[in-house]
Amino acid sequence: xxxASGEKCIxxxxxxxxxxxxxxxxxxxxxxxENISKDMxxxxxxxxxxxxIILSGKDPIALDHDCREGxxxxxxxxxxxxxxxxxxxTTLCQLHMRHFSNGDTVVIEPWRSRAFKxxxxxxxxxxxxxxxxxxxxxxxxxxxxxPDGNAIPVPQEVAEKAxxxxxxxxxGACAAxxxxxxxxxxxxxxxSQFALLPQGHPEAKKRALAMVGEMDKQGFGNCTNEKECExxxxxxxxxxxxxxxxxxxxxxSILS
Amino acid sequence: MKLDSKIPDGPLSEKWDRHRFELGLxxxxxxxxxxxxxxxxxxxxxxxxxTLAELGYEVKTFCIQDTPxxxxxxxxxxxxxxxxxxxxxxxxxxxxxxxxxxxxxxRSREANVYRLAQVSNGIIDQCVAQGVPFAREFxxxxxxxxxxxxxxxxxxxxxxxxxQQLLLGAYGALSRQIAAKKIRLFTRRDMLDLVVIDGKARGxxxxxxxxxxxxxxSADALVLATGGYGNSFYLSTNAMASNxxxxxxxxxxxxxxxxxxxxxxxxxCIPVKGTYQSKLTLMSESLRNDGRVWVPKIPEDKRLPAQIxxxxxxxxxxxxxxxxxxxxxxxxxxxxxxxxxxxxxGVGDTQLAVYLDFKDxxxxxxxxxxxxxxxxxxxxxxxxxxxxxxxxPMMIYPAVHYTMGGLWVDYNLMxxxxxxxxxxxxxxxxHGSNRLGASALxxxxxxxxxxxxxxxxSYLAEASHDKVDEDHKEFNTSYNEVEARxxxxxxxxxxxxxxxxxRELGNILWEYCGMSRNNNGLKKAKKLIKDLRAEYWExxxxxxxxxxxxxxxxxxxxxxxxxxxxxxxVTDALERQESCGGHFNENYQTDENEALRDDKLFCHVSxxxxxxxxxxxxxxxxxxxxxxxxxxxxSYK
Ligand SMILES: Cc1cc2nc3c(=O)[nH]c(=O)nc-3n(C[C@H](O)[C@H](O)[C@H](O)COP(=O)(O)OP(=O)(O)OC[C@H]3O[C@@H](n4cnc5c(N)ncnc54)[C@H](O)[C@@H]3O)c2cc1C
Ligand code: FES
Numbered sequence: 001x002x003x004a005s006g007e008k009c010i011x012x013x014x015x016x017x018x019x020x021x022x023x024x025x026x027x028x029x030x031x032x033x034e035n036i037s038k039d040m041x042x043x044x045x046x047x048x049x050x051x052x053i054i055l056s057g058k059d060p061i062a063l064d065h066d067c068r069e070g071x072x073x074x075x076x077x078x079x080x081x082x083x084x085x086x087x088x089x090t091t092l093c094q095l096h097m098r099h100f101s102n103g104d105t106v107v108i109e110p111w112r113s114r115a116f117k118x119x120x121x122x123x124x125x126x127x128x129x130x131x132x133x134x135x136x137x138x139x140x141x142x143x144x145x146x147p148d149g150n151a152i153p154v155p156q157e158v159a160e161k162a163x164x165x166x167x168x169x170x171x172g173a174c175a176a177x178x179x180x181x182x183x184x185x186x187x188x189x190x191x192s193q194f195a196l197l198p199q200g201h202p203e204a205k206k207r208a209l210a211m212v213g214e215m216d217k218q219g220f221g222n223c224t225n226e227k228e229c230e231x232x233x234x235x236x237x238x239x240x241x242x243x244x245x246x247x248x249x250x251x252x253s254i255l256s
Numbered sequence: 257m258k259l260d261s262k263i264p265d266g267p268l269s270e271k272w273d274r275h276r277f278e279l280g281l282x283x284x285x286x287x288x289x290x291x292x293x294x295x296x297x298x299x300x301x302x303x304x305x306x307t308l309a310e311l312g313y314e315v316k317t318f319c320i321q322d323t324p325x326x327x328x329x330x331x332x333x334x335x336x337x338x339x340x341x342x343x344x345x346x347x348x349x350x351x352x353x354x355x356x357x358x359x360x361x362x363r364s365r366e367a368n369v370y371r372l373a374q375v376s377n378g379i380i381d382q383c384v385a386q387g388v389p390f391a392r393e394f395x396x397x398x399x400x401x402x403x404x405x406x407x408x409x410x411x412x413x414x415x416x417x418x419x420q421q422l423l424l425g426a427y428g429a430l431s432r433q434i435a436a437k438k439i440r441l442f443t444r445r446d447m448l449d450l451v452v453i454d455g456k457a458r459g460x461x462x463x464x465x466x467x468x469x470x471x472x473x474s475a476d477a478l479v480l481a482t483g484g485y486g487n488s489f490y491l492s493t494n495a496m497a498s499n500x501x502x503x504x505x506x507x508x509x510x511x512x513x514x515x516x517x518x519x520x521x522x523x524x525c526i527p528v529k530g531t532y533q534s535k536l537t538l539m540s541e542s543l544r545n546d547g548r549v550w551v552p553k554i555p556e557d558k559r560l561p562a563q564i565x566x567x568x569x570x571x572x573x574x575x576x577x578x579x580x581x582x583x584x585x586x587x588x589x590x591x592x593x594x595x596x597x598x599x600x601x602g603v604g605d606t607q608l609a610v611y612l613d614f615k616d617x618x619x620x621x622x623x624x625x626x627x628x629x630x631x632x633x634x635x636x637x638x639x640x641x642x643x644x645x646x647x648x649p650m651m652i653y654p655a656v657h658y659t660m661g662g663l664w665v666d667y668n669l670m671x672x673x674x675x676x677x678x679x680x681x682x683x684x685x686x687h688g689s690n691r692l693g694a695s696a697l698x699x700x701x702x703x704x705x706x707x708x709x710x711x712x713x714s715y716l717a718e719a720s721h722d723k724v725d726e727d728h729k730e731f732n733t734s735y736n737e738v739e740a741r742x743x744x745x746x747x748x749x750x751x752x753x754x755x756x757x758x759r760e761l762g763n764i765l766w767e768y769c770g771m772s773r774n775n776n777g778l779k780k781a782k783k784l785i786k787d788l789r790a791e792y793w794e795x796x797x798x799x800x801x802x803x804x805x806x807x808x809x810x811x812x813x814x815x816x817x818x819x820x821x822x823x824x825x826v827t828d829a830l831e832r833q834e835s836c837g838g839h840f841n842e843n844y845q846t847d848e849n850e851a852l853r854d855d856k857l858f859c860h861v862s863x864x865x866x867x868x869x870x871x872x873x874x875x876x877x878x879x880x881x882x883x884x885x886x887x888x889x890x891s892y893k
Contacts, residue, residue: 021805039529041640047534047755054753054799054808062805064322066495068535069636071420072326094639119466120805127443130323134435138428139387143307143705146378146385150342153396162389163414166421170325199387 009035010102014049016061017109022117022125028107038098042085043068043075045097062121070094070234073169076176077122078109083173083232091171091234111176115183115219126172128218129186135214136207137190139199152198165192167235174229174237180221185229187215188245189237195248205255208248259512259863259878262666263367268884269349272371275667276710280717287312290716293460293475295447295502297324297430299423299697300680301481303704306429308479309438311709316473317430318442318462320497325427328483328495329700332419333540333633335401335411336383336697338376343400347408349373354885356695359405359585360660360688361837361851362859362887363515365880367667368685375706376698380412382705386425390414401629403693404541405585405892411694416540416632422697426704445471446810447482447502449734450509450676457506457676458724461734463742465810468803470735472726476719477675477712480506481704484659484681486519488818488825489770490762492656493525493538499814500821503663503682511671512863512876514684515661516821517829520691520838521771522657523589526640527609531759536655537640539612539633541693544582544589546617546626547650549573551610555600561611561649572596580892587690587838587851588892590654594771595849597653604651613649654771658696660687660838661828664863664878668711669703672863675719677712679703684861689837745812746802750795754812757792761785761815761822769826774842778830782823789819824864824873831875834858846889855887 012033019026031053036045043065050060065075070091077092079085085095100106108122116124154162166189174185191208194200200207223242230239264275282290290313294305297319305317319327341347352373357364380398384390390412391399400409414421433439444465451459451474459474485500486492507513524544526537550569557564572592574581582589593610596602603609618626623646627634634645641651662684669677669685680700687695724731768781792815799808835844835851836858844852853859861878 037530037532040532041534044532044534048532050799050808051753051755054797058799059801059804060799060808062807066321066326066497067328067331068496069331069537070639071417072321072328072330072495074321074326089635090639094636096639096642098642123805126322130325130431130434133428134431138432139385140432141382141385141429142310143303143382143429143709144378146381149340149380149384149390150397152384154392155396156392156394159389159392159396162387163391163421166389166414166424167417169420170323193389194387197387197389199385 008038010038010097010100012036012100013105015105015107016121018061018121019118021120026118036097038096040097041068041093042095042097043093062123064123065093068093071169073171076111076171076173078111078176080107083177084234089234089236111172113172113175113181114221115175115181116172124172126170128220129170129172129183131218132183132187132211132214133190136203136210139194140203154197158196162193162196165189165196165237165241168237169235171234173232173234175220177228177232178221179226179228180224182223182229183215183218183220184223184242184245185233185237185239187211188241191248192241192244195244204248205252208245208252212245212249257672257865257876259664259876260666261365261878262668263365264667268366268370271367272374279710279714282713282717284312288314290314290477291316291475292477292479292712293318293473294479294481295460296327296481296483296680296682297427298327298329298481298483298680299419299426299700300704301479302327302423302426302430303701304479304481304679304708305439306426306433307705307709308712309433309436315433315439316442316475317439318445318447320444320446320465322443324430324441324443325424327423328498329419329423329697331495332697333416333538334403334542335413335418335694336379336422337403337410337694338380338412338698339373339410340377340380342398343409345408347410351408352376352410355406356686356692357688357885358890359692360690361853361890362688362855362882363836363880364686364688366882366884371707372686372699372702375702378706379698379701383422383425386428388414388421388425401542402545402583404544404583404589405692407580411542413542416542416630419697422701448505448738448813450506451730451734452509452673453724453728453730454721456674456719456721459726459731461738466805468806470738472731472735474724474726474731476721477677477715479677479679479708479712480663480682481679482682484662485821486656486659488761488822489656489765490758491528491533491536491766493522493536496535499817501814501817504817504821506663506671506673506676508866509673510866511673511676512664512865513661513824514664514861514863515828516825516864517769517832518660518689518838519656520586520658520660521590521654523586523593523654524612524652525655525657526637527604527606527651527653537636538655538657539637539650539652541586543612543630543633546629547582547612547614548616549582549610549612551596551601551603570601577892584892585690585692590771591840593654609651609653611649612652614645615649618646658691660684660689660691664861668714669707670711670715675715677708679708689839742802742809742813745796745798745809745816748794748796748798750797752795753797754808754815757788757796758811758815758818760788761819764788765822765825769829772840772842773829775830778826782826785819785822785826789823792816792819827873828862828864831862832858850890
């Protein structure tokens with residue numbers, strides 16, 4: 001395989017959060033990342049560092065990742081205090097090293113949120129999000145017997161808005177970036193998707209109450225309109241969804 | 257062993273109905289007495305888990321990721337096919353069936369493919385009912401686009417994130433059953449072995465990826481939906497955790513492996529940039545609806561694309577295949593791209609790329625229309641390549657994408673081990689030697705929502721077995737073997753990392769068992785892989801320790817299997833002395849360099865039986881009978 005020509009390399013100093021397990025104490029450990037091609041992704045840079053750690057007989061840095069194209073929501077960490085790093089609208093796996101300069105110090109820490117416990121190093125437990133969905137983030141239809149797909153027309157703009165909300169990848173950046181560790185953007189996006197679509201209406205009332213209730217139960221905080229979630233969301237999910245959720249919640253509370 | 261595909265009698269269009277009538281049923285009150293294990297939460301596994309739980313079975317569902325929603329299916333971009341004929345452009349169940357059979361170069365079963373086309377429409381209805389936000393026309397009707405290998409517009413989509421939206425729909429259904437306590441979910445678990453008792457699949461051994469501890473789980477029947485083995489090649493468009501290990505463990509326990517050499521190389525991926533690269537990124541095939549593929553007419557032309565005038569551009573697909581143009585099937589598009597690069601007409605730094613140009617489409621439809629269709633793909637491209645595809649053509653090159661081969665299953669989707677059912681990309685069943693775009697999502701959901709619920713019921717109704725205890729000696733034997741293999745991997749403490757070996761295996765497979773193959777190369781590859789495997793077990797260096805969250809160990813286990821499986825791929829490729837679809841043996845091509853089948857000798861499924869690490873696996877052939885379509889030389893002119 002031919003190497004791309006004109007490849008530019010940089011050297012970085014990393015400070016990475018190391019924590020053996022949930023109950024252990026963590027600390028920052030320093031590593032050198034040298035000869036890093038600017039075309040590499042952030043995770044490829046970490047691959048290089050991890051290969052060296054393994055060769056030196058030590059324990060590699062643990063980090064969730066899978067698709068490496070910004071859609072599965074596995075990856076994520078605070079990079080110099082920013083969720084998913086300095087680029088807007090980008091997951092960590094899609095962040096490229098061309099956004100860093102030679103000699104930079106890069107501090108990498110796990111998501112911080114009351115509801116996300118550290119599993120190891122940069123890996124956190126985000127099952128609280130699953131619990132919120134289990135509380136009502138679906139339309140209750142069994143397989144079989146659905147009417148024809150075109151039976152209920154959905155205006156294009158409604159479908160597009162629902163899709164804007166549905167694009168959430170469940171990475172947790174919103175809750176990690178929020179000073180209150182709130183999961184309102186995540187929850188609001190799902191509630192919005194179904195509040196917008198006609199298919200979601202029959203259960204709308206029950207859904208908003210159940211999902212919001214579960215969100216509180218999981219230990220996520222309240223929204224005080226800091227807008228950090230929207231700013232750090234790699235998919236650009238808008239805080240309009242939080243407003244929509246509040247409306248849905250209010251409607252349900254009044255009605256019940 | 258005689259392979260019985262259990263294809264029902266009768267006319268093609270009546271087989272599935274008749275079969276469903278003849279299948280045994282489990283009394284509703286009895287369903288809760290049966291436990292079913294589902295491994296995998298991609299489209300196939302999530303849809304199966306949810307549907308089986310809705311029916312009343314007790315389901316235990318496993319996946320590698322921290323949540324079911326992150327399965328590899330989430331990354332599918334372009335769309336899902338169905339024979340709705342909403343566009344009134346001549347589509348029908350028969351046409352979808354025919355396109356799929358032909359696209360697969362006549363190496364799949366008529367009955368399976370017909371059933372797939374039949375249930376396709378119900379999938380769309382189901383997903384709409386779940387609230388999947390498919391793209392809509394202004395009038396509110398569902399929108400469609402076209403995909404390679406078809407001349408009708410039958411692909412449903414949700415921007416460039418169709419897989420995500422379909423998976424989230426299935427994940428919602430799964431979550432609902434978890435809340436109802438009908439599904440017990442086990443995340444961060446890696447299936448490392450299958451437990452067979454009295455000839456039936458009865459359980460699995462999994463590693464808890466957080467604690468490192470092994471666990472035993474038993475059931476009355478098992479569903480494997482663990483995806484494809486494209487990562488054998490190291491670089492592919494698959495997610496990093498995609499693996500062959502669960503399927504391979506089943507193969508070692510007696511499930512035959514069908515057509516392992518049939519892999520799909522997708523024509524539109526972002527080209528390889530450097531040796532550090534960890535994976536390749538797909539640019540959805542839907543882009544070929546509007547993008548035009550070209551290279552400079554003269555080899556070694558180093559000018560920038562904008563400097564190359566129209567008259568000096570070679571739109572080779574439009575030229576060579578006027579009927580389908582840029583929408584020829586994937587295998588054809590990929591081989592043609594490779595050919596252009598082989599003769600020196602490749603572009604970019606590495607010259608291993610061709611252009612995919614949107615200039616004309618933007619001029620025709622406007623910037624906004626293109627953004628609506630492909631916005632996220634253009635963004636993804638720009639992030640990786642630091643080039644704006646609205647301004648300059650994309651550069652693309654083929655990459656490993658999908659595997660048509662998989663565990664052999666009969667019409668009921670049951671493997672050769674009774675009680676082990678295999679769904680989705682992990683089975684071999686519907687795509688022959690080349691899969692058409694937007695058909696994998698269709699197949700995964702067909703298997704999970706609409707087929708397995710019937711066929712597994714019939715198996716359970718007829719299976720008269722007792723419950724097994726997780727202390728059964730077969731569980732213990734399996735457990736001990738897995739533990740020993742892990743200890744061995746950790747204890748080698750050699751000099752080369754797991755990834756280093758994997759990369760080398762990938763290079764061998766790409767070079768000799770990739771887009772085109774020949775007998776000498778394949779023989780060479782076989783030897784190279786054997787040697788590499790031998791070295792692996794002496795010289796691999798696994799970081800970290802056994803009872804810990806250890807991603808190096810996870811990969812070490814998978815690569816050990818890829819190394820063994822790679823040899824099976826090559827063995828299968830050598831055995832199939834013809835070209836068909838994704839398997840292109842240079843010795844067998846038409847005058848126009850198209851794949852030349854040999855229907856006399858190779859119109860069969862090759863299913864391999866494991867006979868120990870040191871013996872060659874045994875080949876079983878399932879003849880393919882074509883009673884409804886005529887075998888022809890594929891033509892897309
Ligand atoms: C980038 C990309 C784009 C694509 N776009 C399209 C498209 O537009 N249209 C289309 O039809 N097809 C597309 N495909 C193909 C399609 O996405 C896949 O074939 C399909 O999603 C596979 O689904 P699956 O359910 O069989 O398996 P997967 O989605 O791969 O899921 C596998 C599941 O098994 C689990 N698993 C695997 N191994 C183990 C183990 N050992 N132990 C425990 N659990 C395990 C995983 O955790 C996961 O939950 C695309 C593929 C790629 C790579
Ligand atoms: S690895 Fe999937 S979003 Fe980053």
